[in-house]
Amino acid sequence: MSEVLVVVEATKEFGVKKVTLEMLTLARELGTPSAVVLGGAGAAEALSAKLGEYGAEKIYAAEGEEIDGYLVAPKATVLAELVGRVQPAAVLLASSQEGKEIAARLAVKLENGILTDVVGLAADGTATQVAFAGSTIVKSKVTKGLPLVTVRPNSLNPAPAAATPAVEQLTVSVSDADKLAKVVERVAEQKGSRPELTEASVVVSGGRGVGNADNFKLVEELADLLGGAVGASRAAVDSGFYPHQFQVGQTGKTVSPQLYVALGISGAIQHRAGMQTSKTIVAVNKDAEAPIFELADFGVVGDLFKVVPQAAEEIRKRK
């Protein structure tokens, strides 16, 4: 069976991201998964056990300052060389900002089609995508080149399948043209050990109704009790209650968790666009007419400052 290249997404703090495990699981249906680690020195070594656990038969690694010290262009160059050499059956990347950007450059280098926000990929290359904020399901195909797709987090359940991958270090030959955008500093702003927003199976979000930044502690407390990530509506972010990277909606992150909890969020289209493909939605809002209730599987009309602390207490009792 042909190799399927899976470009690994990982963070220093949490290691291999869940979307990578989803991609490895998907790749096993299409061929033999090979993980591609493009990162800082020693990245592949640190990640190999986890990648093997989910079926990576091989790991290609390109590491170091040449790769990691610049914005995506060197990664695309290395990947293009690898694709040319191994002629994979497909190339999978995460549908994150960086994943899409690497894929974009690869597509131009190879004059190859690209499909983003893919939630399913059949053996014949037919991809399923969600469009227009989850309101439309699209079947599509790359018609020029190999299937080059970016996979949306939380598209499938990652399943382990043990393998013992060998690591092959790639020779890095990036040109000056790939080094035009230099990363001079990386600053971590995310606090605590909560799961990453787009990958979390539970997301608890607060909106304008939360009232102020301090009150977001309530949202965080419920998120922590449910093992979830914290999100915020655009209204809450614009009011300065919570940082922008946690914004869920048309101009923020798209999330698709098992459970989405909306607290003090009216449910404007802007917000719904980022969360309406969530499996189960619950909402607390004092306005009985709020559009969020049209989506909610369970809604509580009431004061979130009463309902949420009581819910938190009840969860603690049951634990």
Add this chain to the structure above:
Amino acid sequence: MNIVVLVKQVPDSGADRNLRPDDNTVDRGSANNVINEMDEYAIEEALKIKEAHGGEVTILTMGPDRATESIRKALSMGPDKAVHVVDDALHGSCAVTTSKVLAAALGQLNADLVICGAESTDGRVQVMPHMIAERLGVAALTGARKLTVDGGTLTVERQTEEGYEVVTASTPAVVSVWDTINEPRYPSFKGIMAAKKKPVQTLSLGDLGVAPSEVGFDGATSAVLEHTKRPPRSGGAKITDEGEGGVKLVEFLATEKFV
């Protein structure tokens, strides 16, 4: 500084949006078409740089005839002129071929700086800035929440999932911006009147030296096979809190195995 801002006309994301049943492209005919929201932030950023450093701001749009409405709207914010790439053969183009056309147009405009929105609200694909930069052989600084211009040196704070990165490059470069970067101005009445007289140059594929077979459905590198509307979600139980709302909520979560 010679700045070009990429502007895309999209169907209003606040209304019902569809793909066409006949050729699977975005239905622009029945939709209320507007400037892609993120592009307004790109225009604002360009105008601020011009105000601080001098130069000229040009709007570049690829789209059908009706995109003229969005071009005039963009010009009413303050840019100097616009270039509209319009050609019937472009209908059905994919992202890869679109980037080829935009890069060809940019090749004629001698931009020091190309600014665009981080993504469009219709496709949300986020690939265009890097595709264009790859074709032009220039730097791409994408996902900026802050942009600083110091002579020919650009520095951006790039929003990431963990926080942000500080990334620098020299001009010429492509920069894409998120909506956290500024607060776009509203067009003034004077601006709206002035926009009607600003030059809008139209370019065809022939003007750009791109063959019709390289674009549109013929040149597309991917195809939509079919599309279906997902049935709208229907709301479930809704209770009014009478002192037990929190407990009832947890009971629901427990039946769904979340607690």
